[in-house]
Amino acid sequence: MKIGKLPPDLLQRLVIARRGVARREVLVGPAVGEDAAVIDVGGRYLAVHTDPISGSVKLLGYLAVYIPTNDIAVRGVEPMWLSTALFLPPGADDSVLDMITRQIDEAAGRLGVMVVGGHTEVTTAVTRPMAVATAMGVGDRYVSTGGARPGDVVIMTKSAGQEAASILATDFREEALRRGVKPEAVARAERLALEVSVAREALALADLATSMHDPTEGGLANGLAEIAYASGVSIDVDRGKVVVYREVEALCGAFGIDPLETLSSGVLLATVPRGRLDEAVERLEALGVPHAVIGEVKPPSGYLVRIGGKIYTRPYVEDKLFTFF
Template sequence: MNGLPPVGKVDRELFEKTIYNKLGAKNKKVLIGPEHGVDASAIKINKNKAMVISEDPTFSMPSIQNQFGWAVVHICASDVAVLGVDPELMTICLLLPPETEDSQFQQIWNQIHTECKKHNITIVGGHTGVYPGIPAPLNGGGTVIGYGNPKDLTPPSNAQTGDKIIMTKGPAIEATGILAHKSEKQLKTKYNTKLIEKAKKRYHDMTVLKDAAIARKHSNAMHDATEGGIINGIHEITQASKKGCKIHKNKIPIPPEIKAVCNHHNINPLTSISEGTLLLTCPPKNTNKIQKNLKKNNIQSWIIGEITPQKNGTKIINKNGQEKQLKPVKTDPFWKTFFKKQPEK
């Protein structure tokens, strides 16, 4: 068996072994190139302008197809937003199974158009086609581009020793939002309707466009906690910035609806995919300003730790005060559940 994961994004070891040193021709215009755990790249246009560019797929399933177009835009555009710039341009590779109804295609594209228009994103190209072997509509790759001043960019590599780490919304946002739809019938045998509906609404929390726009001015680094959840997201920040961290587990809240869905599927909310959770680092003096502005926009946030010197290592303090090493997540537990064959409700 090779080093590929059973499902999900390749880990740092495989990335560095197979991809990192084989990136085609070198180009001096690349300010931020491919890095494991870094959301987007940056290309120098001139002294005061850089192009930020990202690429992301988007998966669907029957229970969430009526919201798929929304997800395509927000999941792809969020990777540019976390570098501190507004997403402006987008291309989409929309692949459809042969049984796709015309009305379904229209719904997906109308949602893409609506969300792009709402966030001032222009679709400038892409590919749309019908192909066998695809179980549900799939965004094979959405490319998003934005522009900003190089000195204002906020990649994970910019985290500084002494920075506080702020988390928005909570853990396992994407896992909860998607799995609450996928397993709604099963959840109803355990939990009340109000809790399940709250979990399903987390689907539309799978975006950091607003979070990042609010926080970028006062942050050093920002990162979208996608595969591997907040634990992996924090670890990726430390690896990119060559720093350590101290995370306080008792300061990470797990809202009831998130706890319910994760418990039902036996997945760890701290290591499950959490598109929509913004992890940012900032000087201690900026925390109040950032959190106050987030709260004004109805976005919850918590200070969950701090950035430390690299020699201190990556640490997480359990609720009993025990200190352990914060390790990268090898395989996100969400994917096994996502692709598991079960009745769609």
């Protein structure tokens, strides 16, 4: 099997189909494109999601908080609790663990999240540090990935490819400079690691959005394809309106990665009824969150996503960033 997410057909056949008994309180269970489970707990909604962080080392603690809590926030639910399992290779010293846990503490503090448990061990099963984190939160409503409707408009926040750029700028800094990326671009991209959370904007749009999604592996293209797949629609995107920061363009270009097809945590994808677009934009502007209206949801048309002249027919985009690890 290739490095990265499993293809949807294999995931459905060998993982999602094998989930024990069906329970009535589970309103949203495992499905392609859905970000977090939603469980009815007495008229309120518990959102739960688990994510492995296996790419970056130098940003591991930050990502172990921001990535799974994003999946709770895009449910329209405030992230509240986090359980983290940390795996260190033999030979790792205290400074590595110190860096990871300091980052976890800092990121969780920013979001108002408490680390309530987990596990830490040194094991030969990994060759570099790895984290597996479960985020949880309880809310009065929830939003699904599969709620987009024809006629909705598509909003994105921040920049496509920004998570990938931050990883390239930190874990591959010397190689980036050797490939001609200017030091100031590398420095700006490093700082994008602190902009990976979408909690503020997702919670601000929770009562307006018909669907929300956090594009991770496979980037903006795959995130949109997952929304379309889960919702049974097609999505048309104006490539010229997709935001890509200059430092992201520089880093991704130097490594031959399409910024629209690589890790993009920090981007919120939201579909909003056209009649409520102005209200959504006003809320994002009040938060000071960069955003753009990039496309429209269409009736199903034989493809999932069309970005300019490029067509995506499956909710699976191979992410080239993982070939560098």
